[in-house]
Amino acid sequence: MSEIVINNLHAGIDGNEILKGVNLEVEQGEVHALMGPNGTGKSTLAYVLMGHPKYEVTDGEIIFKGENILELEPDERARIGLFLAFQYPVAIPGVSVANFLRTAINARRKADNPADKGIPIPEFRKMLKEKMDLLKMDHAFAGRYLNEGFSGGEKKRAEILQMATLQPEIAILDETDSGLDIDALRIVSDGVNALRSEDLGVLVITHYQRILNYIKPDFVHIMLDGRIAESGGPELALTLEEQGYDWLREKFNPVSA
Numbered sequence: 001m002s003e004i005v006i007n008n009l010h011a012g013i014d015g016n017e018i019l020k021g022v023n024l025e026v027e028q029g030e031v032h033a034l035m036g037p038n039g040t041g042k043s044t045l046a047y048v049l050m051g052h053p054k055y056e057v058t059d060g061e062i063i064f065k066g067e068n069i070l071e072l073e074p075d076e077r078a079r080i081g082l083f084l085a086f087q088y089p090v091a092i093p094g095v096s097v098a099n100f101l102r103t104a105i106n107a108r109r110k111a112d113n114p115a116d117k118g119i120p121i122p123e124f125r126k127m128l129k130e131k132m133d134l135l136k137m138d139h140a141f142a143g144r145y146l147n148e149g150f151s152g153g154e155k156k157r158a159e160i161l162q163m164a165t166l167q168p169e170i171a172i173l174d175e176t177d178s179g180l181d182i183d184a185l186r187i188v189s190d191g192v193n194a195l196r197s198e199d200l201g202v203l204v205i206t207h208y209q210r211i212l213n214y215i216k217p218d219f220v221h222i223m224l225d226g227r228i229a230e231s232g233g234p235e236l237a238l239t240l241e242e243q244g245y246d247w248l249r250e251k252f253n254p255v256s257a
């Protein structure tokens, strides 16, 4: 079983500490939801996990498949099976969704086996069609230029299709905080539910409690002020829905409450 283990992770930007000792483990086959109010460091954690160069890790470790990956570049992390869906994906005019995916798949295959010649095109087409059917996507989507003129929902679809075809062992999906529509939320949820398997571990990051109406996570974690303040099962999401975050703030930091 592959797993990602985050130990006492401290990280920040320009000398400002944002993550203040995060501990979290996600195993293949599990779906974890990471929730919490705006500005508590959820997206920072996602970026640090993928190795965004802007963030500085000052303490702790990220172990993936038994190896500390802190020194690996983002593309190296992706090639060994980590996947991060970006909140604000960039457009690549002139590169179709299909071509982009084939290039990415081949990079992953080469990481596993340097002699690999790449996925044969017929096999790729068949696989892409299967994944698109699984996600109830129109096949024409594969021929469009990546993210160019895509609606918010289509960007999410492209992301989920990437996850489906790259077959990462651990995927981190960071939901936008800026009030993206319920459609996008549904696309992500339906995608995660369709792809749920023993081979995929997912960390869904969101500040919307309502995503939990669509995805039933095995574990729920709540981040406050750069730390995981509480972890539990799906019942924790219900408590959140009823009581919001205030009870946790008081429990976590009685002085400032």
Ligand SMILES: Nc1ncnc2c1ncn2[C@@H]1O[C@H](COP(=O)(O)OP(=O)(O)O)[C@@H](O)[C@H]1O
Pocket: 013, 018, 036, 037, 038, 039, 040, 041, 042, 043, 044, 045, 177
């Ligand atoms: N590029 C940045 N430069 C400076 N501060 C940042 C930057 N990105 C995030 N922060 C700060 O880090 C904190 C956590 O942000 P973020 O990880 O985006 O939280 P969340 O995703 O939980 O809303 C916030 O106080 C935010 O202002």
Ligand SMILES: [Mg+2]
Pocket: 042, 043, 044, 175, 177
């Ligand atoms: Mg965020």
